[in-house]
Amino acid sequence: MADPTTTETGAVSAPAAVRAKPAKTIDAGKQANRRIGVRLVIYTVATHAFAGFILLLFELGNRNK
Numbered sequence: 751m752a753d754p755t756t757t758e759t760g761a762v763s764a765p766a767a768v769r770a771k772p773a774k775t776i777d778a779g780k781q782a783n784r785r786i787g788v789r790l791v792i793y794t795v796a797t798h799a800f801a802g803f804i805l806l807l808f809e810l811g812n813r814n815k
Contacts, residue, residue, distance in 0.1 A: 776782065
C-alpha cells in the first residue's frame with residue numbers, strides 16, 4: 751500500500767534537485783497548510799487578547815493606590 755502523504759504517482763521519481771515545488775502537507779486526505787495558518791492566526795489573536803487583559807488588570811490595580 752502506498753504512503754497516503756505523498757503526492758507523486760509515477761514509478762520513477764525525479765531527484766530532489768530537479769523537483770520544482772515541495773509536496774504539500776496532506777493530513778487525512780486534506781491539505782493541512784491552510785489549517786495551520788488559521789490556527790496560527792487564532793493563537794496569535796488569543797495571546798494578544800490575554801496579554802491585553804493582564805495589562806488592563808495592572809493598570810486598574812495601579813489606579814487604586
